[in-house]
Amino acid sequence: MHNVSLNDLARLIDQAIDSGNKAAIQKSIEVLDEVLECELNALGIAQINYYKANCFAAIRNIKGTDKLWDWDDLEMEKEIYFLRIAKNSISDIPFEQDGTDLRFRILTNLANALNHIGRFAEAIALWDEVLGVLPNYSMSIGNRGLALYRYGACLYDSGHRSLFFNESYHQIKRSLEIGLEEHAVEGMRCWMNHLLEIYDWERFHFKPQVESRGRSKQEKFYRTWCLNNRLFLNPLNDLWKEDVAANDILTFPSVMVKLTDFPHGTPPEFYGIYNQLKQEYVSARFVLFDAIDDSKKRLHFSDKKVKLYDMLDYRVYRLWVEKLKMAFLGAHAIFDKIAYLVNSYWELGLNVRRINYKTCWFSEGRADLGLAMPFKSSKNWALRGLYWVSKEFIGEKEKNSPLQPEAWHISEIRNHIAHKYLKVYDHYLVDAKQLRVHKGHDWEYPISDRELISQTLNLLKLVRNALIYLSLAAHNEEQRKREEVDKGLIGEFQLVEVEDKYRI
Template identity: 35%
Template sequence: MTTDPTQILQKLIAQGPPQATETGSAALKRIGMLIDLAGDLGRDDATVLALEWCDLLREKKLTKQQRVLLDYFRANAWANRKRLKHRDPDSAWQWNQPELQNEIFHLRSAAHAPGFEKLSALRRCQILTNLGNQLNTLGRCVEAVAVWTRALSIDPKFGMARGNRGSGLTRYASSLYDNGHRGLFLFRAHEDLHAALSPKARYVGPEGEGAIKFFAGVKKRIEPAIHLDHAKSIKWEGHRIGRSASERQYRRWTLHQGLFLNPLNDLGPHSIAAIDLLSLPSFTSNLGEPPSLIAFFDQMKQEFVSGRWLLFEGLHSDAVHFSDRDVVLYNTLDYPSYSLAVEKVKAAFRIVYSVLDKVAFFLNDYAKLGIPAHRVYFRTIWYEKSDPARSVRPEFLQSKNLPFRALYWLAKDLFDPALKDTMEPDAKELYTIRNHLEHSYLRVHEILIRKQPSAAPDPWTDRLAYSVSRSELNAKTIQLYRMARAALIYLALGMHHEENKRDRTGPKGLKMPMSLDRWSDTWKV
C-alpha cells in the first residue's frame, strides 16, 4: 500500500466522482481526503475537481449531519484556493477575496445547519474555530470573539479556539482608544493564551505544534503592556444594573445577548459592561464647524437602544396589552400572530435595519466620498458607481483601515439585487422580510407549516403575504441587532484609525481642544 501523497491523490482522482451506488459517508470520506491532499500538495486543479464533486454530492440524498460535513469540506477547499492565491503577505490586504468569501459562507452554512448539533464536539469546535479565524482576518473582531466563545462553550479546553481568541482579543485591543478598556482586553487575552499553552489544552493534528509556538509568541509580546496586579483588581461584577426588577431583567438580557454598545460586553456578560458608553474618538474638524458627527452618532445610538428595548418588550410579553383589547380580528385558520408584542419586534427590525444605512451616510460625509444622499446605502457605498465590475472605491483601498474593511465585509452579510454576492446564508431572507415590512405584507404565524411547492391551489396559503414564524422573526431581529452593534463599533474604531493617521501625516498647526458635557439622563423625557 503506497504512502506517497501524490500517488494517493492520483488514485483518488482516478476513482472518479461520487457514484450513484456509493453511500454518502463513503463519498464524503473520498472528497475530504482529496481536499486535504490537494491542499498539502498545492494542487489547485485537484481542489477545483473536489468542488465539482461536492456539487454532484449535494444532489444526492444525504443526512443532515452529512450536509453539514459537505459544507465544511467545501469551506476547506476554498481555503486551499485562498492559500495558493494569497501567498504574498501584502495580498491579505486585498478587499475583494472571493475565495475567503466562499469559505466563510460555507462555514456559516455548516454552523447554522440543523445537523450541526449532532456532530462530534471536535468537529463542531473545528468548524467554529475556523469561522472565527477567518472573520478575524477581515478585521471583524466583534463577531470573531463571539464565534470562538461559542466553540469554547462546547469544549473549554479546545486549544485552537482558546489561543485564537486570545490572539484576536490582542488585535481588538490594539484598535481601542480607551486605555482602560485596552488593558482589560489584553488581560483577558493573556488569560486565554496562558490556557492555550497549558498541558490541559487539547490539540488535534500536526497544526497544533505551530499554533502553540505562535500563541507563545503573542503572549510574550503583550506581557510588558499588561499591569497584572491592576487588572486582577478590576471588579467585573457587582455593578448596579438598574433601579427596578424589570430594568435589571432588561439589562441582564442585553448583557447575555451581547447587545450593549460597549466593547467590554465582548468579554462576557459582566455587569461592568452594562452601560452604552460607545462614543466617537477624538477627531479634528474645521474651526467653527458644529459637532454634527457627534450629534449624528448619538442619534444612531439612541435609535439602536430604543429599538433594542422594543425588541426586549416584544420578546418578553406574557400578557395581552390593553391596546389589543376589543380590536376585531378574524381567525384565518393559519395560526396568525397578532399582538402589540409582535408589532414591537417588527418596529425594532425596521429601526435597526435603517441604522445600517445611516452608518453609510455617516461614512459618506466623514470620508468625503461625495456620493449623493439618495444613493447612499450600506451595501453599496463601497463601490465605484460607474464601474460595471463594482470595484472598491480607492478611498478605502488605499487606507489599510482594518475596522473600515470590517464594515465592508459586514455589508456583505446583507443582500442587494444588484450585488448578488453575499457571505451570509440568511442574507436574502433578511432583505425579503425588510422589503415586505416596509412596502407590502409580512405575515407572522405562531406556527408556520412549510409546504412543498405545488401547482395545485392551496386554500391555506396567503398569496399576498411573505410568511414567517414568530420565533423566526425574533431570531432574525436579534441577528440584525448584533450586526448593527458591530457596525457602530467598527465605525468608531475605523474613525480612530483615520484620526491617528491624519495626526501623523496631516498639516501641523494650532489646534484648539473642545469638550462637550454629557446629556443628563434627567433630561431624557
C-alpha cells in the same frame, strides 16, 4: 464516486490541500458539488460544505501574504458562505446525536475567517460559543486571544485597552498550556512575548465591581438580557457579561478638524449623527425586548375589542408581533444611515439622495467603478469589517449575498413588513418554513413568531457590531491623521455629555 465514504472523501481532499496544487483543489470542489446532488442527511450536508470551505481557504492561502489586505477576496467570500451553510445544517442536529467535533471546527473556522476581515466582535462570539461547550478547545482559546489583542489595539479608551490586552495574554498562555497544533505554537509564543513587552500581565489584577443594573425589576431584567445577548454598545460586553459592561459607553471618537470650519464652537455633526444612530439602535433593542416580554403575557388591552375574522390558519394578531416588526424595520434602517456618516467622515462626495450602505464604498456609489479612493489601500481593520458587513445584504440587482445564505429571506422579511404582508404564525401550530416552500409569496410571506424573534435579534447584533466597527474605524483614521501633522497645532474641543436627568 457515490460509493466513496465521506471519511475517504475527506482524506482525498486533505491530500489535495496539503499538496498546495490549485488544480487538484479545484477538482475536489467539483467532486463535492457532485456529492451535494445526492440525497444527504443534515450531518452529510454540513460535512460537504465544511470541506468546500476548506478548499476555498486553501486556494486563498496559496495566494500568499501579499493578498492579506485585499478588501475583496472571492475565496474568502465562498469560505464564509459555505461555513455558514454547514453551521446552519449541523445546528439542526442535537449535540448529543452528533458524535463528532465537526460543529466546533465549523464555528472555529468561521470565527477565524470573520476575524481576518475585521469582524472581530462576531468572531469572539463564535469562539465563545465553542468554549461554552468545550472550555479546553485550545485553537479557539488561542485565536480568541489573538483577536482580543487586535481588538484592544483598536480601542480609544486606554482602560478598556488594558483589559483586552490582559485577557489576550492569559488566553494565549492558556492555549499553550493546554497544547496547540505544532504549526501554531511558535506564533502564539511570539505574540505572548510581545504582550509581555507591553506590560507584565501576571501582575495585572482587575476585578469588575458589582454595580446596579437598574432600580426596577424590569430594568434589571432588560439589562441582563442585553448583557447575555451582547447588545450593549460597549466593547467590554464582548469580554464579559459583568455589570461594568451594562451600558452604552461607546461614542464617536475624538476627531481632528479645522477651527475655521467651526467658527462658533459647535461640534462637528459626526457626533450628532452617531448620537442618532445610537438612539435608534437602543430604541429598537428595547422594542424587541418589550415584544419578547409581552409575548409571555396575556392579551394586551389595546388588542381587546378589535374585530378580526378567524382565518383558521393560526396566524398571530397581537401588539407584541407588531413590536417585533417595528424593531426589525428600525434596526434594518440604521445601515443606510451609517452610510451617510461614512460618506460625510471619509469625504466621499456621494449624492445624499442616492446613498445606501451596500454601495457607499464605491467610486460614485457604483460597484463597477471599484472601491473609492479612501478605501483602496487602507489597512484599517475595523473599517474593512464595516465594509464586509455590507456583503450580508442583497443589492437592487442581486439575487443573493456573497456571505449570507439567508440574505434573500432577510430581504423578504423587510420588504413584506414595509411594503407587503408578513404573515406571522404560532410556531407551535404551523411550520412556516414548509408554507414558504409550498405556497407562493409574491405579496404575502409566512414566518413563525419564533423565527421573527430570532431574525430580529440577529439583525440587532449585526447593527451593534457595525456601530462598534464604525467608531473604531474612525479612531484608527484619527490616529493616522495625528501622525501626519505637527502635534503643536492640535487643540482639543471639549464635548459635554448629556446627563440622563437633563435629557429632554
